[in-house]
Amino acid sequence: MEHQVQDVAEAATGHAPHAGGMPQLDFTSWPNQIFWLLVALVAIYLLLTRVALPRIGAVLAERRGAITNDLLAAEELKQKARDAETAYNDALVRARAEAQAIVAKAKEAIDADLAAAVEKADAEIAQRVAVSEARINQIRAGMQDSVREVASETATALVAALGGQPDASVQSAVADRVKG
């Protein structure tokens, strides 16, 4: 319906664009198309060169810069981490050596203390032994005296019981026996 109206209108105005079939070959519309195409192209060219392309170029450059910077920063941080690790390891080694030194020193001191204590104990023991020996000798000596006394008393008592006269001869005889 619309087409028929269009056909009638075109027939009336005297130029029928698709009478020959292809509107592309209707040269009457060419100046119009070319004119508006050039306007459109100029518009796009201006939009691109004035605004879009510099902007996108700047964004891309900025991004490339940011990426490069980030990579550099990452490299730097990595180096720092590596340094820190080395420092930590060094400190660890140093602390371990120090600890070993301290242990050795303490051992030495303990050994010395121990030796001194042992020596002191030995001396004390020797002294005590000597004291004890002295007392033992004293006791032993005391014991001989007591034996002699008990023997002479017993002998005197025996002599008296047998009706004899206990005198000095008994004493000397007992002394001789006890000594023998």
Place this chain on the structure above:
Amino acid sequence: METEAEGNGFAIHPMDQFVVRPLFSDGPVHWYTVTNVTLWLALAVLCVAALMIFGTRRRALVPTRSQSVAELAYGMVRNMVEEVTGPEGVKYFPYVMTLFLFILFANLLGLIPASFTTTSHVAVTATLALLVFFSVTIIGFVRKGPGFLKMFWVEAAPLPVRPVLAVIELISYFVRPVSHSIRLAGNLMAGHAVIKVFAGFATMAVLSPVAIGAVTLIYGLETLVAVVQAYVFTILTCVYLRDAVADNHH
């Protein structure tokens, strides 16, 4: 028109979509008349602005979706210019980018049903191709002077063959804008016309399932064609530009 007289009022006008009509009047189409061409060209410009300017408005270091699409287009065309024409060609990058974005969005907008495909017109594609042709020729002569003509004198060939080759090269040089423009317009026009034909068949109950399936299929194909043809036009522009910019080793 051929299929118009099917008897049951069923008519297919596959070429009607390409007719240039004034938007606000029924009068003749003057060069300044605001037509459907104007409308769809303006929409293409708006789309370019939306993607490349509105899409990148945040200038984000970590791009948003639209910004990364804009950056992708920028990177792709820039790499193409750099790789195909060499480092010397980078200064023509904005020009190539203009062509690429315009053709891409004109093609894609043409896929909207009932739209007008500006790039399906030889008038448009021929203008684009001639712009490339004249720019390349002018840039070539400005940069190399008469040395630009060495391009036609194939030094790799034996001397007796060279004049013949020169004639062939010269002809192929002048045929470039023709193939450059007809390729783009032809691809788009054919695809859109075929879609329209199948869409016309969809009004017949018997054929409609097949027709609608075919329209869907061809629409997918046409989406691919729209992008690929924009790419092809751009890369050919770069190839032609290389002749004008690069060293004489051809």
